[in-house]
Amino acid sequence: xxxxxxxxxxxxxxxxxxxxxxxxxxxxxxxxxxxxxxxxxxxxxxxxxxxxxxxxxxxxxxxxxxxxxxxxxxxxxxxxxxxxxxxxxxxxxxxxxxxxxxxxxxxxxxxxxxxxxxxxxxxxxxxxxxxxxxxxxxxxxxxxxxxxxxxxxxxxxxxxxxxxxxxxxxxxxxxxxxxxxxxxxxxxxxxxxxxxxxxxxxxxxxxxxxxxxxxxxxxxxxxxxxxxxxxxxxxxxxxxxxxxxxxxxxxxxxxxxxxxxxxxxxxxxxxxxxxxxxxxxxxxxxxxxxxxxxxxxxxxxxxxxxxxxxxxxxxxxxxxxxxxxxxxxxxxxxxxxxxxxxxxxxxxxxxxxxxxxxxxxxxxxxxxxxxxx
Amino acid sequence: xxxxxxxxxxxxxxxxxxxxxxxxxxxxxxxxxxxxxxxxxxxxxxxxxxxxxxxxxxxxxxxxxxxxxxxxxxxxxxxxxxxxxxxxxxxxxxxxxxxxxxxxxxxxxxxxxxxxxxxxxxxxxxxxxxxxxxxxxxxxxxxxxxxxxxxxxxxxxxxxxxxxxxxxxxxxxxxxxxxxxxxxxxxxxxxxxxxxxxxxxxxxxxxxxxxxxxx
Numbered sequence: 001x002x003x004x005x006x007x008x009x010x011x012x013x014x015x016x017x018x019x020x021x022x023x024x025x026x027x028x029x030x031x032x033x034x035x036x037x038x039x040x041x042x043x044x045x046x047x048x049x050x051x052x053x054x055x056x057x058x059x060x061x062x063x064x065x066x067x068x069x070x071x072x073x074x075x076x077x078x079x080x081x082x083x084x085x086x087x088x089x090x091x092x093x094x095x096x097x098x099x100x101x102x103x104x105x106x107x108x109x110x111x112x113x114x115x116x117x118x119x120x121x122x123x124x125x126x127x128x129x130x131x132x133x134x135x136x137x138x139x140x141x142x143x144x145x146x147x148x149x150x151x152x153x154x155x156x157x158x159x160x161x162x163x164x165x166x167x168x169x170x171x172x173x174x175x176x177x178x179x180x181x182x183x184x185x186x187x188x189x190x191x192x193x194x195x196x197x198x199x200x201x202x203x204x205x206x207x208x209x210x211x212x213x214x215x216x217x218x219x220x221x222x223x224x225x226x227x228x229x230x231x232x233x234x235x236x237x238x239x240x241x242x243x244x245x246x247x248x249x250x251x252x253x254x255x256x257x258x259x260x261x262x263x264x265x266x267x268x269x270x271x272x273x274x275x276x277x278x279x280x281x282x283x284x285x286x287x288x289x290x291x292x293x294x295x296x297x298x299x300x301x302x303x304x305x306x307x308x309x310x311x312x313x314x315x316x317x318x319x320x321x322x323x324x325x326x327x328x329x330x331x332x333x334x335x336x337x338x339x340x341x342x343x344x345x346x347x348x349x350x351x352x353x354x355x356x357x358x359x360x361x362x363x364x365x366x367x368x369x370x371x372x373x
Numbered sequence: 374x375x376x377x378x379x380x381x382x383x384x385x386x387x388x389x390x391x392x393x394x395x396x397x398x399x400x401x402x403x404x405x406x407x408x409x410x411x412x413x414x415x416x417x418x419x420x421x422x423x424x425x426x427x428x429x430x431x432x433x434x435x436x437x438x439x440x441x442x443x444x445x446x447x448x449x450x451x452x453x454x455x456x457x458x459x460x461x462x463x464x465x466x467x468x469x470x471x472x473x474x475x476x477x478x479x480x481x482x483x484x485x486x487x488x489x490x491x492x493x494x495x496x497x498x499x500x501x502x503x504x505x506x507x508x509x510x511x512x513x514x515x516x517x518x519x520x521x522x523x524x525x526x527x528x529x530x531x532x533x534x535x536x537x538x539x540x541x542x543x544x545x546x547x548x549x550x551x552x553x554x555x556x557x558x559x560x561x562x563x564x565x566x567x568x569x570x571x572x573x574x575x576x577x578x579x580x581x582x583x584x585x586x587x588x
Binding site for chain 2: 111115286
């Protein structure tokens, strides 16, 4: 007799389910207001779909199965890759931009006893195709979603992977050095980063740039500070673009929520430009993440700009109030009057009032307002 | 906003308290702690918690502690998502590769077996040398395993080297230098940046003052 759930999986009931459904509704409603249409994709994909998407796939995190032809299948790791696959196969010729939203479970094998979930609900949007204002559109959608959830305190932090890549291209000769530098900066591993840059024969200005990069985070003042360390026109141009985004978000009234982190460079994924993450008080990890991922579409044979973000809904459950539970009629009835009781319940339910039946040792039919479980 | 800081119990805890005290933090509760597990700073809005080294990473990664002080050895052996921001230059020692003088695993031809408490560190070290080794996890005195002929060599932490010498083992190479590091939860660094940076800057100042004194 097996009564346990697999590692990292949970049964949900009661308030947790109500909160989850509430959050789902809030998010999908917000996405819809911004013109995104919900899509659903299968829980399983071919393993090859993911190896097409990523150069270095974290194989061990995938839940793998075999189909009847012995092809390897995988439970989806995220929703972005399946949606890009779908867009590339069914919407290749469609008018762009495409605006898709989703709210689906995604799967990642977790290590034993680390307290992490293997199944989480991912809710987000993908905007495929676009124009000069599409970055802003996606950011605004993300900010409006965070607002709609009604969190107590949160910030949205913006980065730009090209800021590192432009600088690094001029300095690091091997792909390996590039990876090491990106990883150390992304993890703000200051001690090893210092050892690493000192071991490379660098121009002092460039060395200072890389040592400062992990610390270039905070309010929009960091963009000004970054100017002092920028060492070529292309880096200045990226700062100009970020400043324009900052101004735009300020004009739209989101200014107080915005932070920047130029040392945010998750190197081994598909982001190619602007990236962003949201953090909320009470959660130790980011609650929303997204960015621009043009190269992913090309990998599936549909060259196009693309941007998106997603929220890990399960991390938000503890941050929100339990939605008020609808009261429900409890109808107590004696066995010989069952027909009347069922008809009464049907009448109430038709009018949108929850009603539940309760066989009782009584002569009368009594209905009372109660919390029915 | 208040901070919670996880300190690795034992020597690192005492030495970290020294650094904090040097910068004027109220660490009296850390000195005289009794059975309490959560120890408030008497001058700042900081709670200290005393934890085992591996738990330090776990608590910081989950964000229930904003900062943690933990040895580089634990960080190298474990995995986790956190910022590693400062070297406190205390609790210094190193990972070494050692064995019997006539049997150097770095030069041996054929199958190499290594005994260690730190399988990941040993694997990474030999991978960096392009040597394929079989690793056997030992929980107690690792020095025993080459003496009994179970393994060709060991990867272990060395402080004084006395145990190695007493058993006729020699050091073939230093794999990595170790010292205590300050790790920071990612979300805490974003949401409590000023508070976190204050502690980091204070500690950094204490570390550099001590470096001056020792010069």
